Amino acid sequence: MTVTERKWWKDGVVYQIYPASFKDSNGDGIGDLKGIMSELDYIKSIGVNIVWICPMYDSPQVDMGYDVSDYENVYPPYGTVQDMENLIAECHTRDMKLILDLVINHTSDQHKWFQESRSSKTNPKRNWYIWRPARYVDGVRKPPNNWLGNFMGSVWQWDEHTEEYYLHLFCPEQPDLNWENEEARKAIYKSAMEFWLDRGVDGFRVDTVNMYSKGDMSDAPITDEDSEWQFAGFQYCNGPRMHEFLSEMNTILARYDAMTVGECPHTPELSKVLKYVSAGEKQLDMVFQFDVVDVGQGPYKFQTTPFNFTLPRFKSAVQRTQDLIKGNDGWTTVFLENHDQARSISRFASDAPEFRIRSGKMLSLMMAGLSGTMFIYQGQELGMVNFPIEWDMSEFKDVDSTNYYKMVANRTNNSPTALAAAKASLQHLARDHARVPMSWSNTPNAGFSTAKPWMRPLDDTAVCNADQQKSDKTSVLAFWKRMLAIRRQYNDLLVHGDFEVLDIQDKELFCFVKSWQERRAVVVCNFTKETNSWKVPDQLKKEKMSLLVSTVDGDGEGDLEPYEGRIYLLA
Structure with missing residues (x-):
């Protein structure tokens, strides 16, 4: 680290x-x-x-x-x-x-900058925005490129006054x-x-x-x-x-x-x-x-x-x-x-x-x-x-x-x-x-x-x-409130620790280990509406696990209830 x-x-x-x-x-x-x-x-x-x-x-x-x-x-x-x-x-x-x-x-x-920029091709702020001439394909006016805007349609807006296009990656009312x-x-x-x-x-x-x-x-x-x-x-x-x-x-x-x-x-x-x-x-x-x-x-x-x-x-x-x-x-x-x-x-x-x-x-x-x-x-x-x-x-x-x-x-x-x-x-x-x-x-x-x-x-x-x-x-x-207090209490481990996912292919449980120097924790979450059995991963079986927090009442033993999450400290 x-x-x-x-x-x-x-x-x-x-x-x-x-x-x-x-x-x-x-x-x-x-x-x-x-x-x-x-x-x-x-x-x-x-x-x-x-x-x-x-x-x-x-x-x-x-x-x-x-x-x-x-x-x-x-x-x-x-x-x-x-x-x-x-x-x-x-x-x-x-x-x-x-x-x-x-x-x-x-x-x-x-914005007053764009109002000036679009007022004429010779305005001092013309080049504060991105203006381009049209392309013509078989005599038909086209925008300078084929880019799709973030809100659909072309990213180019034709300006009749100065007869050029300006670029807007978002709405036409948002010139770049x-x-x-x-x-x-x-x-x-x-x-x-x-x-x-x-x-x-x-x-x-x-x-x-x-x-x-x-x-x-x-x-x-x-x-x-x-x-x-x-x-x-x-x-x-x-x-x-x-x-x-x-x-x-x-x-x-x-x-x-x-x-x-x-x-x-x-x-x-x-x-x-x-x-x-x-x-x-x-x-x-x-x-x-x-x-x-x-x-x-x-x-x-x-x-x-x-x-x-x-x-x-x-x-x-x-x-x-x-x-x-x-x-x-x-x-x-x-x-x-x-x-x-x-x-x-x-x-x-x-x-x-x-x-x-x-x-x-x-x-x-x-x-x-x-x-x-x-x-x-x-x-x-x-x-x-x-x-x-x-x-x-x-x-x-x-x-x-x-x-x-x-x-x-x-x-x-x-x-x-x-x-x-x-x-x-x-x-x-x-x-x-x-x-x-x-x-x-x-x-x-x-x-x-x-x-x-x-x-x-x-x-x-x-x-x-x-x-x-x-x-x-x-x-x-x-x-x-409880989780943010725990996050502050175990700041090194939870905020700054290294992350390692366990069994990434499991389609129901999300289990990961956090490590900071000699300290470690394991987090497991059941992403389903079914009760799920959870076995301690082989690489953790020799370690002592103590429940730090669970989203449901219980001792952290046995099956995970629907949408239950737990954090264990390892020793």
């Missing part, structure tokens, strides 16, 4: 907040910064010491704030810059850090910044980073961190014969100047001892990930690899059926994220949920009424046993689950969901069978499930707001709400 410096963020537990859906303080149906402030004691009580706020910047909200129109202002329904300064101070008063989402691959098309332009980079650092670091922010979750260098922008290989647009993630991620750009960013961040966690999609090679997170490289502190949360997705995410994966595949994905810290100076993250993912109980265990609490506890125990910085998404600590299949498509608000459903409708001439399959996939994987209002109490609007919320709350608040769980020692919330 390579022992590296214990930075403050390595032992951190991060709680991610989606401002629109966390808590509404002023009765307009939209969550806000004062709502977050009102629940900081609740967040701290879980065992959290870092709060991550999703984009709260001024924005037209085409992509829920990931289309920033002004980095130096707050979206008015959320509050003001003064409210943000108060929130930072209130976190620090409670010995909690606060990090923001840093969205700098693109801006909103309403040109990181090749040094002047643009300096403006990004000053407006998006230093403005908030100077106000006390402790770091950033860096959105789409490996997309800034776009490479030669050549056509992507044809993988979908039915589409003019082709998956291009391997073309626009991890381009030739990525490490240069991130090193440049880091020189600023290092002055503030700021934490960074980068969103790093389409990067399956461990060596590439390690270069981003190696302490010696001085680029990023850690990244979100998507190996685990991509399990069960189709080639285009929603082109799949629910539970279309096996446990061995899930275990292999976990192993890849854990191997990142083995014998080197890198660091890793532990997460199953965020604002871009459906609920983990519904995806990886069971949200059936008789199993959802068991499942929530088991996934908590499994996560607590994994090395790296822990990330919890709002409501995960309560065992919140996906909304039901019976909800109408009108309840899906996310552009990613609605675009996919429209694409299926167009491709299949509104085939009822195809649309039912599309809806089943969305009910399993859509980002919307993470964005429903937080279930605070079994009162109207889930205690989230006194007004009708911007998005429908879950109907199950009678069996899942924060107020009830705070006083219930058998709740998912109580178990999360």
Whole structure:
């Protein structure tokens, strides 16, 4: 094991907040910064010491704030810059850090930089974004390449005024910044980073961190014969100047001892990930690899059926994220949920009424046993689950969901069978499930707001709400608190230890060993609704095993109950 410096963020537990859906303080149906402030004691009580706020910047909200129109202002329904300064101070008063989402691959098309850039080809900021002339095929105007956008369709938008295309890897309203332009980079650092670091922010979750260098922008290989647009993630991620750009960013961040966690999609090679997170490289502190949360997705995410994966595949994905810290100076993250993912109980265990609490506890125990910085998404600590299949498509608000459903409708001439399959996939994987209002109490609007919320709350608040769980020692919330306390108590072993999976081909049980110097622990989780016999693996039979914690009452002997998890200490 390579022992590296214990930075403050390595032992951190991060709680991610989606401002629109966390808590509404002023009765307009939209969550806000004062709502977050009102629940900081609740967040701290879980065992959290870092709060991550999703984009709260001024924005037209085409992509829920990931289309920033002004980095130096707050979206008015959320509050003001003064409210943000108060929130930072209130976190620090409670010995909690606060990090923001840093969205700098693109801006909103309403940002003043883009307004100037599109005004004319000779404008000084023209080259702050990526503009290209059209291609012509048999006299027909075509975009510069065949790349498929993250929200379907071409990544190129024709601009009538200057008669060129601009690049947008996401919505047409989210034009990509040109990181090749040094002047643009300096403006990004000053407006998006230093403005908030100077106000006390402790770091950033860096959105789409490996997309800034776009490479030669050549056509992507044809993988979908039915589409003019082709998956291009391997073309626009991890381009030739990525490490240069991130090193440049880091020189600023290092002055503030700021934490960074980068969103790093389409990067399956461990060596590439390690270069981003190696302490010696001085680029990023850690990244979100998507190996685990991509399990069960189709080639285009929603082109799949629910539970279309096996446990061995899930275990292999976990192993890849854990191997990142083995014998080197890198660091890793532990997460199953965020604002871009459906609920983990519904995806990886069971949200059936008789199993959802068991499942929530088991996934908590499994996560607590994994090395790296822990990330919890709002409501995960309560065992919140996906909304039901019976909800109408009108309840899906996310552009990613609605675009996919429209694409299926167009491709299949509104085939009822195809649309039912599309809806089943969305009910399993859509980002919307993470964005429903937080279930605070079994009162109207889930205690989230006194007004009708911007998005429908879950109907199950009678069996899942924060107020009830705070006083219930058998709740998912109580178990999360217990597991985070155990994780702190056995910090070396559980947060920093080496990971070794046992019997990776077992389709029902997930068993792994954690090691730190002479100390060891074994974690076993039953990922089925059946009682499962578990025999101590041969390599552990000579060791004394003592039960540290189980998700159910018992002495840790004998069969594992459905969705039971246990941690044993070895001696």
